[in-house]
Amino acid sequence: MLATICPYCASPSVIQRPPSKNRPSPTFAIGFVVDQDRATQLVKQWIRRAHFFARSDFKRAAPDCTRGVYLPAYLYGAVADTQYSAEIGENYTETETYTTTDSKGKRVTRTRTVTKTEWRNLQGQHSCYVVDVIVTASKGTDNDSLEAIEPFDLRSLRRFSPSIVTGWMAELPSKDQSTCFQLAHTETITKVGNQLKHFMPGDSHRNLQHRTQLSREVIDLVLLPIWCFAVRYSDDAPPVQILVNGQTGRVAGDVPTSTTKIAIVVIAALLVIGLFVLLLASQ
Secondary structure, three states: OOEEEOOOOOOEEEOOOOOOOOOOOOOEEOOOOOOHHHHHHHHHHHHHOOOOOEOHHHHHOOOEEEEEEEEEEEEEEEEEEEEEEEEEEEEEEEEEEEEEEOOOOOEEEEEEEEEEEEEEEEEEEEEEEEEEEEEEOOOOOOHHHHHHOOOOOHHHOEEOOHHHHOOOEEOOOOOOHHHHHHHHHHHHHHHHHHHHHHHOOOOEEEEEEEEEEEEEEEEEEEEEEEEEEEEOOOOOOOOEEEEEEOOOOOEEEOOOEOHHHHHHHHHHHHHHHHHHHHHHHHO
């Protein structure tokens, strides 16, 4: 831990450890805005509003706040230059003639307007600056869990100083920077691909392929405010971890589903389908 509570005198302390190439000192931090009482209230509301298939004992469970912690993460940005190719679809309409049977059983000829698509090849280059990519530097919180409580308002970033984390638990990065760099690199490439899908002209596109080169890459260690909760809903099941964004109050976690509820819905759906088939067969 970077910051902790002394077990002997209960006073807050900051542990100064020398930085290394793969585990540097924090550059920025975001302070807590949501206090523990508010975070607890938000988690209780989130549990009560869980989806229909959530276990009933989970929806009745009381959350235990394990800690408020400054979570280490890396903030990444880069310039992305992309070569792409795709097939672009342009829609147009045509009037076609067809033959059908009218209400009196006679064959009649009618016309209708149909939409068709003309496909053309397109190649080009797309350049952009990708900013504010956040990846976790903690082995205890994976990237999917962190993304679930994003975004953070990065306008509130402050230059790190030990006074920011005094009195709080602050975790040292347990993932090395090179691993996080590759994770941020991969996430950035994915973001560029999603941008290209919206960038494509025409009415539709297909077979989009792209190759991206990243340059002017910047990566900084940042401490993010997180409330961690544990919800124990059953004696024979491990507690569920729920995270709360300590800046915005956004809540996320895995909701245990009830196999009984799922089975009831499936059986009910099959019964409805069976009755519908019987009605059709009886006509």
